[in-house]
Amino acid sequence: HREPLGAGQLEQALCQAKDVDAQMEQLVGLLELSEGERRLRHLLVALFQEVFSEFFPGCSVLPFGSSVNGFDAHGCDLDLLLDLEPTKSLQSSARRSPGAEESILSDIDLASASPPELLELVAAVLRRCVPGVRRVRAVPTARRPVVKFSHKQSALAGDISVDNRLALHNTRFLRLCGEADERVRPLGYAVRLWAKQQGLAGNPAGGGPLLTNYALTLLVLFFLQTRSPPVLPAVARLRELAGDEDRVVVAGWDCSFPQDAVLLEPSANSESPSSLLAEFFRVFGDFDFSGRVLSLREGRALPLPEAGELFKLGSINLQDPFELSHNVAANVTEKTAWRLGHCCRAAAKYCRSLQYRCKSTKGRGWGLARLFQPGAVEPGAGAASFLISIPVPAPRCPEEPGGGFKEICAGIAFVLHDVLRCGCAPGKPPKQLGAPGAGQSLPEDPVGGKEPPGDATGVEEEPLQAATASKRSQPDGMDGAALPRAKRPRVNSPEQEEEEEEKEEEVVASWSCTVWHRVWTGRRRLRRQLLHGASPEEPEEGGDSLELEQKVSEAIVQHEGAARPPEPLLRFEASARLAGGGRREPRVLLRLTPSPAPGPLFRDFFHFLQAFLPPALRRRLGWGPGAAP
Ligand code: ATP
Ligand code: MG
Numbered sequence: 001h002r003e004p005l006g007a008g009q010l011e012q013a014l015c016q017a018k019d020v021d022a023q024m025e026q027l028v029g030l031l032e033l034s035e036g037e038r039r040l041r042h043l044l045v046a047l048f049q050e051v052f053s054e055f056f057p058g059c060s061v062l063p064f065g066s067s068v069n070g071f072d073a074h075g076c077d078l079d080l081l082l083d084l085e086p087t088k089s090l091q092s093s094a095r096r097s098p099g100a101e102e103s104i105l106s107d108i109d110l111a112s113a114s115p116p117e118l119l120e121l122v123a124a125v126l127r128r129c130v131p132g133v134r135r136v137r138a139v140p141t142a143r144r145p146v147v148k149f150s151h152k153q154s155a156l157a158g159d160i161s162v163d164n165r166l167a168l169h170n171t172r173f174l175r176l177c178g179e180a181d182e183r184v185r186p187l188g189y190a191v192r193l194w195a196k197q198q199g200l201a202g203n204p205a206g207g208g209p210l211l212t213n214y215a216l217t218l219l220v221l222f223f224l225q226t227r228s229p230p231v232l233p234a235v236a237r238l239r240e241l242a243g244d245e246d247r248v249v250v251a252g253w254d255c256s257f258p259q260d261a262v263l264l265e266p267s268a269n270s271e272s273p274s275s276l277l278a279e280f281f282r283v284f285g286d287f288d289f290s291g292r293v294l295s296l297r298e299g300r301a302l303p304l305p306e307a308g309e310l311f312k313l314g315s316i317n318l319q320d321p322f323e324l325s326h327n328v329a330a331n332v333t334e335k336t337a338w339r340l341g342h343c344c345r346a347a348a349k350y351c352r353s354l355q356y357r358c359k360s361t362k363g364r365g366w367g368l369a370r371l372f373q374p375g376a377v378e379p380g381a382g383a384a385s386f387l388i389s390i391p392v393p394a395p396r397c398p399e400e401p402g403g404g405f406k407e408i409c410a411g412i413a414f415v416l417h418d419v420l421r422c423g424c425a426p427g428k429p430p431k432q433l434g435a436p437g438a439g440q441s442l443p444e445d446p447v448g449g450k451e452p453p454g455d456a457t458g459v460e461e462e463p464l465q466a467a468t469a470s471k472r473s474q475p476d477g478m479d480g481a482a483l484p485r486a487k488r489p490r491v492n493s494p495e496q497e498e499e500e501e502e503k504e505e506e507v508v509a510s511w512s513c514t515v516w517h518r519v520w521t522g523r524r525r526l527r528r529q530l531l532h533g534a535s536p537e538e539p540e541e542g543g544d545s546l547e548l549e550q551k552v553s554e555a556i557v558q559h560e561g562a563a564r565p566p567e568p569l570l571r572f573e574a575s576a577r578l579a580g581g582g583r584r585e586p587r588v589l590l591r592l593t594p595s596p597a598p599g600p601l602f603r604d605f606f607h608f609l610q611a612f613l614p615p616a617l618r619r620r621l622g623w624g625p626g627a628a629p
Pocket of ligand 2: 065066077078079
């Protein structure tokens with residue numbers, strides 16, 4: 001069978017293509033299983049079927065996952081379901097008729113066996129009776145318990161699970177999507193390979209901190225459902241299109257959809273695969289993963305409460321298309337979620353450059369080839385950082401000149417500095433912002449609107465302004481920079497274009513911050529004391545009265561001893577930028593990047609700020625408690 005492509009070979013092959021669309025099509029051909037590889041898998045499944053049937057009469061061995069979902073790649077693992085339901089029925093009827101034949105069945109009652117017992121049984125059969133099978137081990141603790149194995153002659157690794165019929169249907173769903181439109185597989189392969197190179201996806205069965213390939217593929221499908229017009233229908237629409245013979249409910253979840261892609265309506269969307277890829281990165285570079293639920297069932301992002309109580313909210317909320325209470329990204333850590341956004345932004349930026357769009361005449365990497373080089377399009381190593389997403393109420397339009405971004409930044413600085421007593425100085429402008437004049441602070445119009453008090457906050461010498469940076473050297477920083485994208489000058493070389501792209505970065509405001517006191521601890525008690533029990537109702541954290549919150553911070557500072565400690569408790573860079581806009585609701589994303597690397601103290605502070613800042617800001621800016629979602 002064909003050897004997987006060696007390092008560099010894939011890039012070399014891709015560089016020969018005529019354009020990125022051709023590269024994407026070629027990528028599928030380079031990665032997908034050959035006929036020989038498919039036959040080999042087929043033979044292995046038949047071998048397993050034969051052996052298991054000896055022990056479990058009536059059982060079936062059914063492949064799922066990448067071997068059969070249309071997103072196969074050389075060397076991908078072999079996921080198998082051992083369906084023991086027919087065996088269980090046989091066994092119960094055999095028990096009723098004495099003298100049934102001797103088999104492994106007589107020892108264990110399958111219907112009442114615990115999952116670990118069943119797995120050990122499957123493992124024992126694999127070890128003793130399937131030729132060529134090595135390294136068998138049961139993993140009973142996974143969400144879906146499996147027996148892992150590898151097969152010597154084919155060098156394949158695989159999993160057998162015993163109770164996971166949903167997997168058969170979600171595999172069939174992925175396959176249907178891949179067949180529904182010819183752009184789906186090229187996009188799926190490109191995103192999968194990119195995510196693998198970036199270390200964002202790949203760990204099997206959701207055990208580690210990364211996205212599984214299944215989750216990543218669902219992200220691609222969700223993206224295609226939410227194009228305008230859509231490339232793929234929502235699962236709810238597929239359900240309407242299902243015929244009577246397609247109706248199926250598994251474990252209480254409706255898995256009905258047509259078997260055959262020819263029954264689907266063709267898409268009215270005409271975007272090219274290469275521009276869909278660029279859009280994928282743009283959309284998810286700016287996506288509020290923790291604040292919305294991505295629903296493939298409905299083909300849109302839902303507010304968190306609509307996911308239901310059983311749904312486990314996480315850093316990314318991606319609802320399984322069938323098992324609606326399951327978040328397929330529940331295992332993904334905050335750091336991975338942040339890296340996903342960061343890598344998408346870097347990739348989106350690369351996709352706007354000539355290196356992406358135009359074949360290099362000098363034999364350099366271009367298009368997908370460069371996208372797949374690990375680190376090639378990633379700006380900087382990317383320190384761990386933490387994101388707070390602040391919805392901006394609907395009538396406001398912070399993208400427009402004077403539409404409020406500057407006020408929002410001033411409000412953020414006010415809450416950090418005046419309410420929470422943090423040090424808050426103009427930050428280093430992000431280094432990629434190369435426009436002349438970018439990053440200069442605004443002496444005549446300090447963002448805080450007020451001089452810092454010269455007390456124990458540790459900010460005496462630090463002017464309270466946000467460093468701002470803009471794509472053009474607008475005279476008044478943020479306002480001008482917040483203009484919609486200006487027309488770009490003509491450019492004639494990739495290098496020049498790259499420079500232009502750098503300047504086109506979004507407008508940001510940034511601050512260098514220090515925290516000197518544990519202003520996040522004991523606030524509730526102090527608030528109550530300060531109110532003398534006047535208000536029986538618990539005031540909303542940060543949102544009731546900013547004067548009260550200022551007093552609470554002051555009391556904490558006093559309590560810790562008015563003398564400023566020699567070193568701050570925490571240091572971090574904060575930067576604010578706009579996200580959303582267009583048809584999506586606008587938000588301000590505040591990114592905190594602590595240095596040194598964050599410890600538990602920073603996490604405590606961050607979790608506090610996450611809850612405290614949005615309502616405090618609402619109050620400061622007079623948005624009113626009901627103004628924001
Ligand atoms: P790979 O090439 O990495 O094996 P794959 O296409 O087989 O890719 P996996 O992530 O291994 O994708 O998923 C295989 C099957 O396992 C899916 O069809 C799904 O049923 C199940 N699965 C994987 N990840 C999850 C998850 N996070 N939540 C629920 N089910 C999952
Ligand atoms: Mg798999």
